[in-house]
Amino acid sequence: MQAVLVPVLLSGLLAFPAFAQQCVECHGKVNPSIVSDWKASRHSQSGVGCSTCHGEGHTSAADVAKVRIPTPEVCAGCHPDQVKQFKSGKHALAWAAMKAMPTAHFQPMAMMEGMKGCGGCHKLGIKTEAEIKELKKDGSAGFGVASCDACHTRHTFSVQEARQPQACQTCHMGFDHAHWEMYSASKHGVRYLLKQNGTLPESVAAPTCQTCHMQEGNHAVSTAWGFLAVRLPLPEDKQWAADRVTILKALGVLDPAGKPTARLEVVKAASVARLTEEDWQKERGRMLKTCNQCHSANFAKAELDKGDRMIREADRLMAQGIETVAALYKDGVLAKPGNYASAYPDLLTFHDAPTPIEQKLFVMFLEHRMRVFQGTFHANPDYALWYGWSEMQRDLSEIRHLAGEMRAAHRPAATRRPAAKRN
Numbered sequence: 001m002q003a004v005l006v007p008v009l010l011s012g013l014l015a016f017p018a019f020a021q022q023c024v025e026c027h028g029k030v031n032p033s034i035v036s037d038w039k040a041s042r043h044s045q046s047g048v049g050c051s052t053c054h055g056e057g058h059t060s061a062a063d064v065a066k067v068r069i070p071t072p073e074v075c076a077g078c079h080p081d082q083v084k085q086f087k088s089g090k091h092a093l094a095w096a097a098m099k100a101m102p103t104a105h106f107q108p109m110a111m112m113e114g115m116k117g118c119g120g121c122h123k124l125g126i127k128t129e130a131e132i133k134e135l136k137k138d139g140s141a142g143f144g145v146a147s148c149d150a151c152h153t154r155h156t157f158s159v160q161e162a163r164q165p166q167a168c169q170t171c172h173m174g175f176d177h178a179h180w181e182m183y184s185a186s187k188h189g190v191r192y193l194l195k196q197n198g199t200l201p202e203s204v205a206a207p208t209c210q211t212c213h214m215q216e217g218n219h220a221v222s223t224a225w226g227f228l229a230v231r232l233p234l235p236e237d238k239q240w241a242a243d244r245v246t247i248l249k250a251l252g253v254l255d256p257a258g259k260p261t262a263r264l265e266v267v268k269a270a271s272v273a274r275l276t277e278e279d280w281q282k283e284r285g286r287m288l289k290t291c292n293q294c295h296s297a298n299f300a301k302a303e304l305d306k307g308d309r310m311i312r313e314a315d316r317l318m319a320q321g322i323e324t325v326a327a328l329y330k331d332g333v334l335a336k337p338g339n340y341a342s343a344y345p346d347l348l349t350f351h352d353a354p355t356p357i358e359q360k361l362f363v364m365f366l367e368h369r370m371r372v373f374q375g376t377f378h379a380n381p382d383y384a385l386w387y388g389w390s391e392m393q394r395d396l397s398e399i400r401h402l403a404g405e406m407r408a409a410h411r412p413a414a415t416r417r418p419a420a421k422r423n
Contacts, residue, residue: 020049022059037155048078070146072126079148082219086147087126089220090227090271095125097227097270103351115144121171124150165192165208172209176370178387182378183209205294215290224283226273229311229373231280240312243319249344250322250365256343263348307376310384314372317392321361321399322347328357328403333410357402364395 028035038044043052053074057066068074072092076083086092098104098118111117113135123144127135132145146154150171151162161167165183173180183189191206200206213221225231230248234241248254252263267273274280284304291300325345328334334355336343350362368391375383 020051023050034155041156041158043157069143071132072147075146075148083148085219089222091124091219091221092126092147093270094122095127095131097125097272098122100266100270102346102349106352109138113138119144163208163210165189165210168209176366178371178383179209179374179378182375182380182383185382186379188379207294212287212290215286222271222283224274224280224287225311225373226271228272229369231274233277235312237312240315243315246319246322247315250347252346252348304377307373310376311373314369314389314392317396318365318369321364321396324399324403325357325361328406331407333406357399357406360395360399360402364392364399368392368395
């Protein structure tokens, strides 16, 4: 790292007086907070001037288009290890994962590429040169391509800021990303917030998001179960194996016969699931090692095992909901949209589900099932039960009720039972 860092810093120091002074004078008037943030940064203290990251092409208001918007490769000039770790983790795949969602291409551009919805968080994913060019063409001017600045925000790029759990809050809260609410209300989160306000001393154990998900500062963020909480190989428990196959079919990863589809390659590319026992055990082992810093090995293993069992229980409810809707397709009660690849509902396209029963199934999977296992693993029983498990049970009840009504309405009028008379 030093071999790379020294020449980059030297070049920054040599360019610092002329370019930095010119930048500071102009931007101090136009957008002064950029300058004050940079002055408070380690970059400023180390002599890393504006041109080190933004290049030397932009020197006046007449050539703003020549400014270089940094990508991870620019950051790698000084931070090669961190960027290498980042590129091997799921954060680096965030943009690809968003683009892989079938319905992403039907959302308003401002929500996605404009980064006012999904793209606002998924922007930290690495983009190709073609994608960056497309962003510029759509009016984004290439902003949101640096990745690193999603956590180390411009222009302070503070390590201390990125280490705080609040750095994760913007993206990891609400709907299927309610990790902040789960963590901050858990005993882990409460203890850390009490450390932050000085109630507890700095010496007490209180894990942050980074403690568990970025062990020893490793930027390769990953988890054993992945985003979707489905994995291969199938479990020995026959019922759980059958339920997981049903879910994989509804995700379009397996066809109705249980064979892999082309979408499996998309799942692999986005790394949203662990597809080998070795990969899963590697991530589980890393988490156990982290838990063992504060808890006994037996306690940590037992707690994580409970999380696995909660996924099994949630999968039982989820599979029943999926099969109920799939049966409506099979019997012709519910029209199957032409973009669905099989006789199963396509959960990844259900942002735009055309009927209430399909919308209910989507929310059951991507919100309530998520909260069951995420609440469990984040040590938040309230989320696991009331916002997760109880909601899944309610979802299944409503799906069955809606299915019954739809079947009754689908039957020929002559075969329908007359409504019961009231006294």
